[in-house]
Amino acid sequence: MNAKHGKVYLIGAGPGDVELLTLKAVRALGEAQVVLMDELVNPEVLQFARPDARIIPVGKRGGCRSTPQALIERWMVRYARRGWVVARLKGGDPFVFGRGGEELQALARAGVEAQVINGVTAGIAAAAALGIPVTHRGFTHGVTLITGHTRDGVEPDWAALACTGTTLVIYMGMARLGPITEALVRGGLAPDTPAAAIQSATLPNERSVVSTLARIAADVRAAGLASPAIVVVGPVAALARLPAHVIPLQQVA
Ligand code: SAH
Numbered sequence: 001m002n003a004k005h006g007k008v009y010l011i012g013a014g015p016g017d018v019e020l021l022t023l024k025a026v027r028a029l030g031e032a033q034v035v036l037m038d039e040l041v042n043p044e045v046l047q048f049a050r051p052d053a054r055i056i057p058v059g060k061r062g063g064c065r066s067t068p069q070a071l072i073e074r075w076m077v078r079y080a081r082r083g084w085v086v087a088r089l090k091g092g093d094p095f096v097f098g099r100g101g102e103e104l105q106a107l108a109r110a111g112v113e114a115q116v117i118n119g120v121t122a123g124i125a126a127a128a129a130l131g132i133p134v135t136h137r138g139f140t141h142g143v144t145l146i147t148g149h150t151r152d153g154v155e156p157d158w159a160a161l162a163c164t165g166t167t168l169v170i171y172m173g174m175a176r177l178g179p180i181t182e183a184l185v186r187g188g189l190a191p192d193t194p195a196a197a198i199q200s201a202t203l204p205n206e207r208s209v210v211s212t213l214a215r216i217a218a219d220v221r222a223a224g225l226a227s228p229a230i231v232v233v234g235p236v237a238a239l240a241r242l243p244a245h246v247i248p249l250q251q252v253a
Pocket of ligand 1: 014015016040090091092093094095096097098120121122123126170171172173198199200201202203227228229230
């Protein structure tokens, strides 16, 4: 066994549109003999893989059947120790809610060389798809990227987040959008704070709803929006321009 020549690229594949891949991602993908691919990665990116590459889908969407994290880590180590170049493809950026940190630690423990290749994270891309600049200085001093998915029942301190004055960009928040928005209002955010939800951002099936904090959960439900989606809360969401796929509020009222 020789770990010296093997290598793992932890690659961010961006939000969906293949043109949002970085040049570095395309080059690394083209080197790889094996590709471990998350479910949210657009399969079209495989046009940049070697024709003889072994492609292993390792889906793990919340609640669905998935490859255990430990197994994915074992595979990466095993292939790298064979001397192979491994492309670990993740949606968005590998270090934004992507478990890239855990995987990098596992590779380091195993003594496997690894390189992180950033991707365009879905939260920023989804907002931009509606023309929402998440840190427009006329509206806010910053942006908070936060998960709406609870782990072991522990959830973010929404009341504290309501007071930050930053744009809130919520990942994995669709299943609990009602309780989340209620907690933000209880925490002091005005019910009429602009809010937007964007599903499958940058992909042909992108859909979105522009609303207010108090109404967005109901509007999202009425419009049938679902995961994967990003929710943007804050005054900047009022800058959303309405492309054809946006469901106007009066239709979902
Ligand atoms: N590492 C990823 C995030 C992984 S967590 C990144 O940086 O983007 C998975 C969550 O990302 C989804 O539940 C959803 O909230 C969001 N997401 C990923 N792709 C998306 C897309 N094309 N449109 C909207 N949300 C997306």
